[in-house]
Amino acid sequence: EQAEVVGVTSDKKVAKVTLLNVADRPGIAAEVFEELADRNISIRLIIQSASSESRARITFILDEEFVDGALEALDRWKAEQLASDVLVDRDVAKISIVGSGLGSTPGLAARMFKALAREGINIDCISSSEMKVACVIASRHLERAVKVVHEEFFKAQPQPVAGVA
Amino acid sequence: EQAEVVGVTSDKKVAKVTLLNVADRPGIAAEVFEELADRNISIRLIIQSASSESRARITFILDEEFVDGALEALDRWKAEQLASDVLVDRDVAKISIVGSGLGSTPGLAARMFKALAREGINIDCISSSEMKVACVIASRHLERAVKVVHEEFFKAQPQPVAGVA
Ligand SMILES: C[C@@H](O)[C@H](N)C(=O)O
Numbered sequence: 001e002q003a004e005v006v007g008v009t010s011d012k013k014v015a016k017v018t019l020l021n022v023a024d025r026p027g028i029a030a031e032v033f034e035e036l037a038d039r040n041i042s043i044r045l046i047i048q049s050a051s052s053e054s055r056a057r058i059t060f061i062l063d064e065e066f067v068d069g070a071l072e073a074l075d076r077w078k079a080e081q082l083a084s085d086v087l088v089d090r091d092v093a094k095i096s097i098v099g100s101g102l103g104s105t106p107g108l109a110a111r112m113f114k115a116l117a118r119e120g121i122n123i124d125c126i127s128s129s130e131m132k133v134a135c136v137i138a139s140r141h142l143e144r145a146v147k148v149v150h151e152e153f154f155k156a157q158p159q160p161v162a163g164v165a
Numbered sequence: 166e167q168a169e170v171v172g173v174t175s176d177k178k179v180a181k182v183t184l185l186n187v188a189d190r191p192g193i194a195a196e197v198f199e200e201l202a203d204r205n206i207s208i209r210l211i212i213q214s215a216s217s218e219s220r221a222r223i224t225f226i227l228d229e230e231f232v233d234g235a236l237e238a239l240d241r242w243k244a245e246q247l248a249s250d251v252l253v254d255r256d257v258a259k260i261s262i263v264g265s266g267l268g269s270t271p272g273l274a275a276r277m278f279k280a281l282a283r284e285g286i287n288i289d290c291i292s293s294s295e296m297k298v299a300c301v302i303a304s305r306h307l308e309r310a311v312k313v314v315h316e317e318f319f320k321a322q323p324q325p326v327a328g329v330a
């Protein structure tokens with residue numbers, strides 16, 4: 001499986017919601033995302049790292065246009081203590097490398113992280129799979145981030161990336 | 166964009182490593198994954214949800230055959246206090262729904278989570294993108310999980326899935 005990074009994608013018009021200290025038991029994730037689906041809110045990215053002491057943290061990224069439609073649900077989750085706190089951050093952006101076989105080639109994700117680190121850009125969230133490594137960063141860094149990550153994988157020539165979502 | 170779930174994939178031969186309380190500053194993720202790449206260790210999934218109080222939690226999933234090769238690095242990260250603790254869990258499995266446009270159709274991820282919840286299966290980690298929603302669960306639940314998630318999306322008739330990789 002020859003891995004290949006075929007493009008760098010980014011999205012500035014997104015926001016991040018984090019649910020702190022949700023109960024780590026079956027049904028919680030279903031309840032949260034069913035409620036968002038009922039409100040017809042699309043979610044771009046869902047991230048939950050491993051929980052501990054039966055508490056979990058769920059982060060999701062959505063288009064900023066949907067945030068206001070979600071606020072009622074967020075308020076209720078806090079009132080009903082589904083989460084100890086619900087944080088909304090509109091000053092975030094998403095940058096991803098896309099390709100094939102990314103998971104089976106050691107070092108591709110590390111190169112992306114290193115390019116961001118050299119620029120002093122902090123990584124707020126990470127979600128990766130075989131075809132994509134996505135980082136959430138502060139939106140003010142996005143232009144610089146796209147430039148350095150693009151240079152890392154494509155060096156001199158900018159790659160035309162037709163049809164990569 | 167008509168979303169479509171075209172398959173359910175799973176992997177039982179994986180392990181989960183969690184780095185607790187890493188410093189949330191540029192360069193940490195690069196250091197961790199560069200070290201794993203130097204040891205030629207492929208990483209299947211990287212998950213970091215939003216950090217707080219300048220501490221982050223990084224979870225990664227790797228093939229169980231690579232765990233022993235990573236232990237030396239894990240021990241050193243703990244000794245050098247890159248992480249307050251490093252947890253290894255070999256009793257995990259990964260289950261994913263794959264398709265297109267998953268992120269822009271509200272409810273597909275929720276249906277997967279609900280199918281697992283009905284079976285009393287706890288979701289330990291989540292990582293989703295436009296093309297895939299992956300959950301980490303206890304390996305003992307994997308067969309049941311694949312069955313109920315497959316039934317949720319494909320019901321009685323197995324879907325003809327021509328031409329999908
Ligand atoms: C936290 C949440 O993912 C929970 N463990 C669930 O299964 O729904």
Ligand SMILES: C[C@@H](O)[C@H](N)C(=O)O
Pocket residue numbers: 121122123124187188189190191192193194195213221222
């Ligand atoms: C925790 C880690 O992701 C850190 N924020 C970094 O940028 O490397």
